[in-house]
Amino acid sequence: MSNNGEARDTALVQSVDRAVAVLELLARNGEAGITEIAAELGVHKSSASRLVYTLQARDLVEQDGERGPFRIGLGMLRFAGAVTGQLDYVRVGGPVCTELADRLGETVNIAILDSGVALNVSQARGGSAVAAQNWVGQRTPLHATSSGKVLLAAASADDQDRLLSGDLEPCAPRTITDPVKLRCVLQRTAEDGFATCMEELEAGLHAVAVPVFGSHGDVVAAISAAGPAYRLSQKRMPEIVEELRVASRDLSVRMGHSVL
Amino acid sequence: MSNNGEARDTALVQSVDRAVAVLELLARNGEAGITEIAAELGVHKSSASRLVYTLQARDLVEQDGERGPFRIGLGMLRFAGAVTGQLDYVRVGGPVCTELADRLGETVNIAILDSGVALNVSQARGGSAVAAQNWVGQRTPLHATSSGKVLLAAASADDQDRLLSGDLEPCAPRTITDPVKLRCVLQRTAEDGFATCMEELEAGLHAVAVPVFGSHGDVVAAISAAGPAYRLSQKRMPEIVEELRVASRDLSVRMGHSVL
DNA sequence: CCCTCCGTTGCGTATTACGGAACTGGATGT
DNA sequence: ACATCCAGTTCCGTAATACGCAACGGAGGG
Numbered sequence: 001m002s003n004n005g006e007a008r009d010t011a012l013v014q015s016v017d018r019a020v021a022v023l024e025l026l027a028r029n030g031e032a033g034i035t036e037i038a039a040e041l042g043v044h045k046s047s048a049s050r051l052v053y054t055l056q057a058r059d060l061v062e063q064d065g066e067r068g069p070f071r072i073g074l075g076m077l078r079f080a081g082a083v084t085g086q087l088d089y090v091r092v093g094g095p096v097c098t099e100l101a102d103r104l105g106e107t108v109n110i111a112i113l114d115s116g117v118a119l120n121v122s123q124a125r126g127g128s129a130v131a132a133q134n135w136v137g138q139r140t141p142l143h144a145t146s147s148g149k150v151l152l153a154a155a156s157a158d159d160q161d162r163l164l165s166g167d168l169e170p171c172a173p174r175t176i177t178d179p180v181k182l183r184c185v186l187q188r189t190a191e192d193g194f195a196t197c198m199e200e201l202e203a204g205l206h207a208v209a210v211p212v213f214g215s216h217g218d219v220v221a222a223i224s225a226a227g228p229a230y231r232l233s234q235k236r237m238p239e240i241v242e243e244l245r246v247a248s249r250d251l252s253v254r255m256g257h258s259v260l
Numbered sequence: 261m262s263n264n265g266e267a268r269d270t271a272l273v274q275s276v277d278r279a280v281a282v283l284e285l286l287a288r289n290g291e292a293g294i295t296e297i298a299a300e301l302g303v304h305k306s307s308a309s310r311l312v313y314t315l316q317a318r319d320l321v322e323q324d325g326e327r328g329p330f331r332i333g334l335g336m337l338r339f340a341g342a343v344t345g346q347l348d349y350v351r352v353g354g355p356v357c358t359e360l361a362d363r364l365g366e367t368v369n370i371a372i373l374d375s376g377v378a379l380n381v382s383q384a385r386g387g388s389a390v391a392a393q394n395w396v397g398q399r400t401p402l403h404a405t406s407s408g409k410v411l412l413a414a415a416s417a418d419d420q421d422r423l424l425s426g427d428l429e430p431c432a433p434r435t436i437t438d439p440v441k442l443r444c445v446l447q448r449t450a451e452d453g454f455a456t457c458m459e460e461l462e463a464g465l466h467a468v469a470v471p472v473f474g475s476h477g478d479v480v481a482a483i484s485a486a487g488p489a490y491r492l493s494q495k496r497m498p499e500i501v502e503e504l505r506v507a508s509r510d511l512s513v514r515m516g517h518s519v520l
Numbered sequence: 521c522c523c524t525c526c527g528t529t530g531c532g533t534a535t536t537a538c539g540g541a542a543c544t545g546g547a548t549g550t
Numbered sequence: 551a552c553a554t555c556c557a558g559t560t561c562c563g564t565a566a567t568a569c570g571c572a573a574c575g576g577a578g579g580g
Contacts, residue, residue: 011529013314013568015537016279020318027342034558044539049559054273058280067546067558072342074374074397077350077381080340081396082287082332090337094354114334121337136341137334271560273537275568294527304570309528327527327577 018043019051023060023072027137031071089121089221092254096223097124100247104240106227109135110212110251111147112220113155116163118148121221140201143182144171146209147222149195153186154211154219160186174199194241199229206232210244212251223248278303279311283320283332287397291324291331349381349481352514356483357384360507364500366487369395370472370511371407372480373415376423378408381481400461403442404431406469407482409455413446414471414479420446435460454501459489466492470504472511483508 018041025040026032032040038048052070055061059075083090093110101108101124110122117139142148142163152160160183168177176182189195197207209224225232225240232240278301285300286292292300298308312330315321319335343350353370361368361384370382377399402408402423412420420443428437436442449455457467469484485492485500492500 011310011313012317013275013279013310014566015273015275015568016311016314017318019273019276019279020315020320023339024318027338030342035556045558046540046560047538050271050273050537051276053271053559054276055280057272058277058284060280072339074343074379074381076339076343076397077379078397079283079287079332079336080343081383081394082290083334083336083340095358098355119334119337121334123341134341137337137339138341274535275537295525305527306529306571307569310568313528 015051018047019055022048022051022055026061026070026072031069033069037070089251089255093122093221093223093251094124096247096251096254097122100223100225100243101125104225104243106225106232106240107135108247109147109224109226111140111145111151111209111222111224113142113151113159114139116142116159118142118145118151118222120147141169141171143168143177144175144197144201145224146195146197146207146226147224149185149189149197150209150211150222150224151219153189153195171201172199172203172205176200194244196237198234204229208232208237208240208244210241210248212248214252214255221251223251275311278307279315282308282311282315286321286330286332291329293329297330349511349515353382353481353483353511354384356507356511356514357382360483360485360503361385364485364503366485366492366500367395368507369407369484369486371400371405371411371469371482371484373402373411373419374399376402376419378402378405378411378482380407401429401431403428403437404435404457404461405484406455406457406467406486407484409445409449409457410469410471410482410484411479413449413455431461432459432463432465434458454504456497458494464489468492468497468500468504470501470508472508474512474515481511483511 021041022037025037029036034045034048034052037052038045041048052061056063056070056073059073061070062073063070089110089112097108097110108124109120111118111120113119118141120135120138120140123134123136140148142152152163164179164182168175168179168182170177176185185195194208194210197205197209199205201207205226206229207224207226209222211219212221212223214220223244225244281301282297285297289296294305294308294312297312298305301308312321316323316330316333319333321330322333323330349370349372357368357370368384369380371378371380373379378401380395380398380400383394383396400408402412412423424439424442428435428439428442430437436445445455454468454470457465457469459465461467465486466489467484467486469482471479472481472483474480483504485504
């Protein structure tokens with residue numbers, strides 16, 4: 001069977017794996033038809049149809065009318081609630097993001113470290129109507145994001161070594177791919193208490209991040225602002241960092257961590 | 261195969277259906293072990309193990325350490341983001357809920373009409389530490405909730421007839437099961453601009469809801485406050501309704517709907 | 521140290537899901 | 551108006567696939 005390269009373990013239940021792939025496709029594309037899904041997964045239309053039908057029966061997928069394209073269904077909210085219930089950053093972080101996004105006019109994100117990547121758990125778009133994409137749930141590389149650098153700089157030497165031993169994949173022309181240089185940057189990040197990311201993830205995209213501290217002074221998350229390079233200039237950084245720090249402290253307090 | 265009564269169409273992909281059942285179980289219970297999952301689904305331990313393993317590979321399920329119980333994984337945020345991206349009420353409604361919940365000290369919910377039921381899309385718990393359950397993603401009957409009555413009162417005559425023609429299932433001792441009486445209540449709801457729900461969904465649970473208006477003056481959602489009967493007394497209703505109305509207007513504004 | 525309980529792995533079977541092709545039913549175009 | 555096209559569904563035979571069974575490995579408890 002022509003599986004698209006991801007067949008690692010035979011122990012995977014294929015239809016389930018494919019069903020999740022369908023959901024991921026829909027989450028990425030927004031919406032898609034059966035034929036498109038089938039093509040993307042490399043399966044027959046009939047298989048895709050069955051898969052989608054099953055997901056639809058569980059309200060995880062829905063279509064516009066009777067005969068339209070499919071998209072993620074509202075039944076997914078059940079699970080969204082379950083995960084945000086466990087993860088306080090999502091619930092508590094939402095208002096903090098929104099407030100800061102309003103003040104800065106830029107997109108604000110909260111990210112945590114999750115198995116070697118930076119996972120965005122909460123987001124608020126800036127006032128600028130330029131609809132930045134939705135990063136929630138996205139896993140972004142630690143070496144090519146401002147949040148990632150902050151989280152990595154605070155991580156154990158073990159975790160740092162693990163990442164630095166592997167290849168640093170270039171995401172954009174200015175991504176830092178040299179481990180030695182990255183180590184320098186992490187050093188500075190730890191000293192300064194913030195990290196920037198200038199067109200290292202995407203061309204034209206700048207970002208800054210500061211750490212969020214837990215009850216024991218440990219770094220539990222990062223809060224970042226991102227926007228087009230022309231708006232987030234180097235000159236504006238100090239001002240934004242200060243705003244981020246205020247938000248970070250606010251978040252710590254709301255999480256019930258006593259801040260000094 | 262001993263399928264637990266839900267076998268409707270043979271056209272369902274069983275393993276996918278079971279996988280979703282696993283996720284729903286985890287969302288409901290918070291966490292569970294393989295044996296528990298297997299027992300709940302009525303499948304063999306090995307089957308449950310494979311299912312969970314597949315979901316885990318996709319980050320939809322995770323376990324505490326190496327050998328603990330399983331719970332919904334952070335990968336679910338990807339989908340949560342996709343659904344909240346489509347549905348502005350979730351993103352925008354969050355802060356509104358939180359603010360009102362803080363002020364009232366009760367649980368606040370936003371619900372929309374979705375294929376004949378009221379679907380809770382956003383929630384904030386009141387200050388009272390009494391952890392009310394998580395309603396996000398829950399589908400609740402239109403005739404036994406305050407939000408449902410508000411949504412139904414504003415629905416087309418067609419939709420109203422469809423519900424009223426079916427049986428009104430009793431959820432609690434005081435649930436309205438008489439279509440004639442329900443029609444009266446809906447009439448009053450439309451006139452008053454709010455609806456209450458006194459122990460009609462659950463014994464000891466009171467709730468009030470007001471409509472949220474879209475740009476054309478149409479009802480697009482309902483915002484409700486719920487709490488124990490002794491706290492949400494009839495006497496306190498007018499005050500709460502007023503607070504809800506303020507929040508509703510706030511929400512409309514934040515959604516970009518021009519309010520008169 | 522043994523016993524119990526939980527989760528994983530190997531294996532054989534037949535259930536189950538897959539792919540192919542034909543069918544339906546809108547939409548489009550000539 | 552008719553023919554064509556494209557998207558999605560249904561039917562069917564096959565064999566790949568996921569299932570259940572039973573034995574194994576590892577923690578935790580007595």
